[in-house]
Amino acid sequence: MAGGKETPRQKMIGMMYLVLTALLALNVSKAILDAFVAIEENIQISNLNEYGRGEEKKSDLKEVAEDKSAPDVMKKAKALLLVVNKIDKMTADQIKMIDEMKIEILKTCGEDVTKTGEEAIITSAYSDKEPLKPARMNLMHVEGKDKYDEPMLVMGIAEDLKNPSGNGKKLWESYNKYRTDLTELIASSSSTPEKKYSFKDPKINKYKDFKDLKGQLEKAMKTVAIDDQEALIKIYQSLTKLERVKMEENEEGEVHWIGKTFDHSPSVAALASLSSLQKEILTARADAVALVRGRVGGGEYSFNKIVALAYGPEVANQNEEVNIEVMMAAFDSDKQPIVTVNGGTLKETHDGRGFVTAKAGSSGIRGHDPAQGRAR
Numbered sequence: 001m002a003g004g005k006e007t008p009r010q011k012m013i014g015m016m017y018l019v020l021t022a023l024l025a026l027n028v029s030k031a032i033l034d035a036f037v038a039i040e041e042n043i044q045i046s047n048l049n050e051y052g053r054g055e056e057k058k059s060d061l062k063e064v065a066e067d068k069s070a071p072d073v074m075k076k077a078k079a080l081l082l083v084v085n086k087i088d089k090m091t092a093d094q095i096k097m098i099d100e101m102k103i104e105i106l107k108t109c110g111e112d113v114t115k116t117g118e119e120a121i122i123t124s125a126y127s128d129k130e131p132l133k134p135a136r137m138n139l140m141h142v143e144g145k146d147k148y149d150e151p152m153l154v155m156g157i158a159e160d161l162k163n164p165s166g167n168g169k170k171l172w173e174s175y176n177k178y179r180t181d182l183t184e185l186i187a188s189s190s191s192t193p194e195k196k197y198s199f200k201d202p203k204i205n206k207y208k209d210f211k212d213l214k215g216q217l218e219k220a221m222k223t224v225a226i227d228d229q230e231a232l233i234k235i236y237q238s239l240t241k242l243e244r245v246k247m248e249e250n251e252e253g254e255v256h257w258i259g260k261t262f263d264h265s266p267s268v269a270a271l272a273s274l275s276s277l278q279k280e281i282l283t284a285r286a287d288a289v290a291l292v293r294g295r296v297g298g299g300e301y302s303f304n305k306i307v308a309l310a311y312g313p314e315v316a317n318q319n320e321e322v323n324i325e326v327m328m329a330a331f332d333s334d335k336q337p338i339v340t341v342n343g344g345t346l347k348e349t350h351d352g353r354g355f356v357t358a359k360a361g362s363s364g365i366r367g368h369d370p371a372q373g374r375a376r
């Protein structure tokens with residue numbers, strides 16, 4: 001661009017192009033960093049939404065646990081509330097640990113983390129009084145948004161992307177332990193005196209695709225309550241990451257997920273990645289609390305189970321077109337209906353239904369007669 005055979009004018013134009021290119025690169029870099037700031041802000045808002053969703057389900061369960069009008073339901077709700085408290089404790093430990101890593105990254109980058117408020121990086125600090133809420137931050141106030149050596153050092157991948165140490169290793173092991181503890185607790189808490197349920201974490205961190213991951217999980221669901229399986233699979237999947245991922249297109253081998261995520265990651269991007277992990281944890285917690293809450297009803301007319309019903313004609317001739325009525329029935333497994341029978345014998349009541357036996361008269365048993373039986 002500025003070789004020896006160029007005229008002074010050509011050299012000057014070449015230098016101007018060089019400076020302009022550098023300025024454009026700086027502007028692009030600033031735009032990208034600001035985008036990470038905006039992304040992190042949106043993640044923090046999502047964190048609060050997931051926190052609130054879990055709190056709402058927990059509050060519903062507390063109401064049932066304090067309702068003395070149904071002693072059996074109240075007793076069950078209290079037991080399930082203890083399960084939710086365990087879920088919250090393990091979740092709070094994760095939120096606090098990740099917040100501490102964020103602060104360490106900011107300190108290592110030379111940022112001031114001693115102040116809180118609207119003009120500071122930390123808008124509201126983490127508090128043990130609200131242990132499930134991450135610290136609120138405004139990354140626009142970060143001076144060294146583009147620093148990447150410091151996050152790599154803090155996350156233990158400065159020397160080796162394939163085998164993280166320090167905080168990176170701690171984060172990976174703790175995140176996977178949370179998945180194990182949460183899913184195993186959910187499964188076992190569905191047990192009753194008559195039936196025991198459990199889940200043994202297959203510790204999946206290697207899979208071909210989403211279908212393969214789900215297939216591996218379904219094999220581990222044999223000892224899980226049928227009503228819990230779908231939700232448990234969803235929670236497990238949301239907390240599962242490939243431990244080893246391929247390196248860049250022109251490089252051979254695999255790198256650890258921590259190395260891939262934080263390798264040359266600017267400080268604001270590293271903080272956004274950590275906030276994203278907090279969101280996954282809070283989402284899993286909210287889903288888990290919702291599942292536990294769904295095991296117990298509440299109120300005079302409540303339900304926590306749904307069953308499909310189909311009715312057709314009692315007799316149908318070959319090749320005859322028939323009409324089939326399909327519907328969904330909801331019932332409360334904790335409050336079975338009281339069935340009063342006239343002209344028959346009530347054998348048992350379960351799954352929201354009463355089972356009656358009766359003798360057919362000369363004209364047969366009528367399919368539906370309000371005078372023959374009543375349920376409430």
